[in-house]
Amino acid sequence: MSTTTAAPVAAARAGRLRTGLRSLLDAAVTPLSVDDLLDHFAPLRPGAAVGLQGRIVSVESETEDAATIVVKPGRDWDGHIPGQYVRVGVDVDGVRLWRTYSLTHGPRRDGHISITVKAIPGGAVSQHLVRTARPGQMLQLAQAEGDFVLTPPRPGHRQKLLLVTAGSGITPVIGMLRNLYSRNESEAKAAYDIVLVHSAMKRDEVIFGNELRAHADAGRLRLIERHTDTDGLLTTDDLENEVPDLAERTAYACGPAGLLDTLEAYYGERRLTLHTERFRPTVVDVDAAGGTLTFAGSSAASVDTDGSVPILDAAESAGVLMPSGCRMGICMGCVLPMRSGAVRDLRNGELTVAVPGETHPDGVKIQTCISAAAGDCTFDH
Amino acid sequence: MTTITNKAQNPTAHLSPEDIEALGAELDAIRQEIIDARGEKDAAYIRKVVDVQRKLELASRATLLVSVFPPAWVAGTVGLSVAKILENMEIGHNVMHGQWDWMRDPKIHSTTWEWDNASTADGWKHSHNEVHHTYTNIVGKDNDLGYGIMRVDEEQRWYPMYLAQPLWNFLNACFFEYGIAAYDLELGKNLSKPKDKRPESFKKAAKATLRKIRKQATKDYVVNPVLAAPTGSFLPALAANFTANLVRNLWSHSVIMCGHFPEGVETFELNSIPEKETRGEWYLRQMLGSANISGSKLMHIMTGNLSHQIEHHLFPDLPSSRYAEAAPKVRAVFDKYGLNYHSAPLPQQVGSAWHRVVRLSFPNGWLATTSAKNLPSQLKLLYAMTTADKRKRRVMQRLLESAASKKEQTLAA
Numbered sequence: 001m002s003t004t005t006a007a008p009v010a011a012a013r014a015g016r017l018r019t020g021l022r023s024l025l026d027a028a029v030t031p032l033s034v035d036d037l038l039d040h041f042a043p044l045r046p047g048a049a050v051g052l053q054g055r056i057v058s059v060e061s062e063t064e065d066a067a068t069i070v071v072k073p074g075r076d077w078d079g080h081i082p083g084q085y086v087r088v089g090v091d092v093d094g095v096r097l098w099r100t101y102s103l104t105h106g107p108r109r110d111g112h113i114s115i116t117v118k119a120i121p122g123g124a125v126s127q128h129l130v131r132t133a134r135p136g137q138m139l140q141l142a143q144a145e146g147d148f149v150l151t152p153p154r155p156g157h158r159q160k161l162l163l164v165t166a167g168s169g170i171t172p173v174i175g176m177l178r179n180l181y182s183r184n185e186s187e188a189k190a191a192y193d194i195v196l197v198h199s200a201m202k203r204d205e206v207i208f209g210n211e212l213r214a215h216a217d218a219g220r221l222r223l224i225e226r227h228t229d230t231d232g233l234l235t236t237d238d239l240e241n242e243v244p245d246l247a248e249r250t251a252y253a254c255g256p257a258g259l260l261d262t263l264e265a266y267y268g269e270r271r272l273t274l275h276t277e278r279f280r281p282t283v284v285d286v287d288a289a290g291g292t293l294t295f296a297g298s299s300a301a302s303v304d305t306d307g308s309v310p311i312l313d314a315a316e317s318a319g320v321l322m323p324s325g326c327r328m329g330i331c332m333g334c335v336l337p338m339r340s341g342a343v344r345d346l347r348n349g350e351l352t353v354a355v356p357g358e359t360h361p362d363g364v365k366i367q368t369c370i371s372a373a374a375g376d377c378t379f380d381h
Numbered sequence: 382m383t384t385i386t387n388k389a390q391n392p393t394a395h396l397s398p399e400d401i402e403a404l405g406a407e408l409d410a411i412r413q414e415i416i417d418a419r420g421e422k423d424a425a426y427i428r429k430v431v432d433v434q435r436k437l438e439l440a441s442r443a444t445l446l447v448s449v450f451p452p453a454w455v456a457g458t459v460g461l462s463v464a465k466i467l468e469n470m471e472i473g474h475n476v477m478h479g480q481w482d483w484m485r486d487p488k489i490h491s492t493t494w495e496w497d498n499a500s501t502a503d504g505w506k507h508s509h510n511e512v513h514h515t516y517t518n519i520v521g522k523d524n525d526l527g528y529g530i531m532r533v534d535e536e537q538r539w540y541p542m543y544l545a546q547p548l549w550n551f552l553n554a555c556f557f558e559y560g561i562a563a564y565d566l567e568l569g570k571n572l573s574k575p576k577d578k579r580p581e582s583f584k585k586a587a588k589a590t591l592r593k594i595r596k597q598a599t600k601d602y603v604v605n606p607v608l609a610a611p612t613g614s615f616l617p618a619l620a621a622n623f624t625a626n627l628v629r630n631l632w633s634h635s636v637i638m639c640g641h642f643p644e645g646v647e648t649f650e651l652n653s654i655p656e657k658e659t660r661g662e663w664y665l666r667q668m669l670g671s672a673n674i675s676g677s678k679l680m681h682i683m684t685g686n687l688s689h690q691i692e693h694h695l696f697p698d699l700p701s702s703r704y705a706e707a708a709p710k711v712r713a714v715f716d717k718y719g720l721n722y723h724s725a726p727l728p729q730q731v732g733s734a735w736h737r738v739v740r741l742s743f744p745n746g747w748l749a750t751t752s753a754k755n756l757p758s759q760l761k762l763l764y765a766m767t768t769a770d771k772r773k774r775r776v777m778q779r780l781l782e783s784a785a786s787k788k789e790q791t792l793a794a
Contacts, residue, residue: 028442028604030596031495032435040435050488094424096485328663330697331510332479332491348413364485365492 044074052141065119067130080144082106082175089140092128099125102172106179118168148277166199166255194221199234236266288375312368329370337363341377386653405661438464448617461625470685499558504565518670539744541767546742554634640690642734667694673724746785
């Protein structure tokens, strides 16, 4: 009896002691905290002040312009389900840019996670990750998100799946496949009957091409490979021809917006279920001059403005109470986080863009006194 | 010195409005070059400085745990002084200017940074970034000129109390962080108002500043000494923290004095500034109102690159790591437009700034007309001026000024 009551008391005392010691040490290093200092020695520990980070373990080339980045995540990583994606903050030329990538492994025994990135022409982050990222570099991470995941089949029932992917749309699916077949192969074969239709420009541009073909050769799935260079774009007629039992299959699709739009229309007409994953949920129009400013916080206002007036002036003339300072771009007294949209620096025309899900979750901080709207913008204010 | 519009020879008289705008365009081009060039190297630099500063501070504080041993006291105190200087100058001041906001790193950002100083980040950003950098060297508008307690310009009327200003200046230097905190709060102005007339914003800011001062003082003068107490190092650690704060205060005060106070740096009359000052005109005022300190790379880092005060005032939001390379280009613009690029080594600038503080503590012309020979009579005159009523003092002042200008003329001849 005595041990059962003594243990919680001792634990509570230890807890109090730890909190007391922690606040004493915090008081010794104010205005910093002990966590701020520990970050300089162990950034991956639980409770890091910089937030969740990961260290690049390796960069493995997949095709000429795609690579898999294996990352050791911080101890606060909650894990993921294959098919989910992760938001990654990457310092490119010193600037932290956020992008979303599918996780391309199931949970691994070494605890590492991986993303596979295709270098898009002109893509700042993808080019950086494929060409210049090196082991040892740190990445900022958010927790895994997304519901593009397989539902486990009913016991004793073999689930029929149709997976339609194009280009780098294969990335969430490879995570699912690796997870299924790295554990208990015969069990996985018994649980799922998989058809994978994958479309890419040409044969040697198929990311994970060899791995997919190996899966097919081992009888784990039926692979239908389409190369748009020779076969043209994938159409719903092709799908119907190649997959006669399409209606019986639970469908998952991931790829460019055009393909997903077509598939959604097709499945919608037939009242069939389709799970999709879109990589670019919002497209920001960066050519616009002016737009509607939405203040989504306590200010709750929206203001129409043109491309020549600073956001600060436009908002103030519409009666929004704005933080402000020097009004010439030097004091940072007017900075507000932009959740989405694009603004142009009136001094040099430089564009700053915030895309939800791509840029930092709290938005991109911009100086309202020297920025004009280059499209519709939403601010936290 | 005298505001430029009241000078016999206005140093900008030879510039047409078109020249001033052209000069502005050239400086804008230099600014753009820096923006285009900044990148990974700069980000790595500031992260490195932050990393070194924090490790140095940690190691110094650890050393001070045994500061009862004199070598540990010396090493710990030197280390802590350097760490505090780096934190305030190269890191805090510059981060709060938004020089590193372009990295979009929420940990090194003007909106989130708090520094190791009695003044709060919010208070500092208002009084420094907004008021001082916008209204640089405009007498009556830029409170950095004398911090409201000193006579820094001939055109300010002389009162006997200014005789003590070298002493004020020295005390302000020793306790500079508290001076800044009081100055950010506009303490003098606000305390002179009746309690119920003081603005709400002042009460809020004053509360935040007191909280900050309490936390800062608790850290330096209670917690760290208590942690050192088990080795019998309570008092040595306390003394070390006090010394490090003193060193940091004296150093930052000296550097800041060098930025705008040396003889030859220009000041401006409020009513000479156009209602809508153009970018070129603003640039020109920054050029004439700032002075550089020449020296080694280490000296530049320890001053937080405020040794490149001119470049800093032209481009306050660009990374300090780029001022050194901008300097020759900026200097070429000065030369091209016939302006004086004010730069000298640290001892010279500190001496010059102090000379001005001392000179202006006396009535105009007094120091210039004083020599070893006439010292007794000059002292008598000073005593008379100090004790005279307003009207008599004004007459004596006029006599003194004409004597000074006569002496200047004979010297010139």
